Amino acid sequence: MQFSSHLLEAAVNEFSKLPGIGKKTALRLVLHLLKQPTADSTNFSNAITQMRSQIKFCLNCHNISDTDLCSICTNPMRKKELLCVVENIRDVIAIESTQQFNGQYHVLGGIISPLDGIGPDQLSIDTLVKRVEKGDIVEIIFALNPNIQGDTTVYYIAKKIKHTHIKITTIARGIAFGGELEYADEMTLAKSITNRMPVAQYVQ
Amino acid sequence: MQFSSHLLEAAVNEFSKLPGIGKKTALRLVLHLLKQPTADSTNFSNAITQMRSQIKFCLNCHNISDTDLCSICTNPMRKKELLCVVENIRDVIAIESTQQFNGQYHVLGGIISPLDGIGPDQLSIDTLVKRVEKGDIVEIIFALNPNIQGDTTVYYIAKKIKHTHIKITTIARGIAFGGELEYADEMTLAKSITNRMPVAQYVQ
Known part of the structure; x- marks a missing residue:
């Protein structure tokens, strides 16, 4: 692409x-910003600079936060005894x-x-084990993606916290929901038959 | 979407x-910026602020420019007698x-x-007529999209500059190229037969 303006080129770059944003999409977005009032662009770039420079990660659960402890960890209405382990912030x-x-969360990262x-050392597993060892937690729920990596992680952590004897789900x-049986993969279908549930529980 | 951080929410918004960017894509982009060094985000937002606040439109051709006159208009290597009229900067x-x-350009906007x-008054047609009347231009090439609006614009401008007797193409x-005859619309195919060209000219 040939630009007659270096400022435009820099923004597009x-x-x-x-x-997921190529040169053509980038140009479309930049030209859109150029059509809007200057204040819009200022707000846009300020929001990004502030987000990047001021955002923190919660010291307790490693979730994204504006303060040292995130709003979920500091919320007294949330159950401390229920801990949901997730891969990243998007899952939260x-x-x-x-x-x-x-309940509360623990983001593995x-x-x-x-x-x-990526080995266990690069993830926030140590802090998870420490949280569990504190004794407040009654149940730990793994909400990881259903693949080999997810299962490995569940297995690894479960072994690490086995000595605390808390409930692991x-x-x-x-x-x-909305899925069709005939298009489901065999693994999912097989597991869903093995782990069938009483209708009484399902319609609750 | 529920965010635990207002800074994150502001950036996503x-x-x-x-x-063309929804909430999910926005979140993906923001989390990407969050993973990169702080300098990257600073560069990103600076490029946008600078682009929006410092960019100018060329006083001669209305193309985007870093200076009062764009690099195309000030380039002595480009022919002043050839003028290409386009709808917007993207076409340039x-x-x-x-x-x-x-040659040089004229951006109608x-x-x-x-x-x-959108009527003729909202477009930079007056300045185009003045440029043509100056007498430097020998040929004016319309590079507008081939639809009714494009043809109307060509017809309108052609009438306005008829008195200068310059060549209008x-x-x-x-x-x-790469298109297939059987999928071409009738209008295009009909026109391409009417305006057929000598093979000698084609293979030049």
């Missing part, structure tokens, strides 16, 4: 560094959006994946 | 104001990328479209 947002979970060079696997 | 970038045009409430319409 910065946008196209973002994942997804679960929070269901409004069905009233990744998942054990030797092929990608994982989110239910099965056919998704 | 700003990103999702951009065209597209034509410049072909490296086949060595839109196209006559009564349905969208438009970019060739026809079957695109």
Whole structure:
């Protein structure tokens, strides 16, 4: 692409560094900002600078936070005895959006994946073990993606906290709502038959 | 979406104001920036603020520019007698990328479209007429999109500059390279037969 303006080129280059945004999309976004009032662009760039420079990670659960402890950890209405272990912040947002979970979280910051060079040491597993050893937690729920890496991580952590004898569960696997049986993979279907549930429990 | 951080929420909201970017994509982009060094985010937001506050529009051709006159208008190597009229800046970038045009441009800033409430007064047609009347220009090439609005605009401007008796042309319409005859619309195919060209000229 040939630009007649270096300022435009610089902005397009910065946008196209973002994942999934090519040069053409970047140009479209920059030209959109150029059409809007200057205040809009200022707000946009301020929001990003502030977010990047001021955002913190909760010292307790490693979730994203504006303060040292996140709003979930400091909320007295949430059950301290229920701990949900997730891979990343996006999973926290997804679960929070269901409004069905009233416990606290622990963000691992990744998942054990030797092929990608990610071992247990790079994840916040030590702090999780410490939290569990404190004794407040009654049940730990693993909400990790249902694949080999996820299962490995669950297995690894479960072994690490075995001595505390707390209840360890994982989110239910099965056919998704709106999914169709005939298109479900064999593994999911097989597991959903093995782990069938009483209708009385299902219609609650 | 439920966020535990207002800074994160603000950044996601700003990103999702951009065209074609929803909340989920915005979150993905923000989390990407969060993973990169702080300097990257600073560069990103600086590029946008600078672009928006310092960019100018060329006083001569209305193209985007870092200075009062754009680099194309001030380039002594480019032919002043050849003027290409385009709808917007994106078209300038597209034509410049072909490296086949060595004249100057005139950016209309839109196209006559009564349905969208855009009349000739909102476009930079007056300045185009003045440029043509100066007498330097020998040929004016219309590179507008081939639709009713484009043709209307060409017709309107052609009438306005009729008295100068300069040569008025438009970019060739026809079957695109790599296009297939059987999928071409009737209008394009009909025109490409009417305006057939000698093979000698084609293979030049």
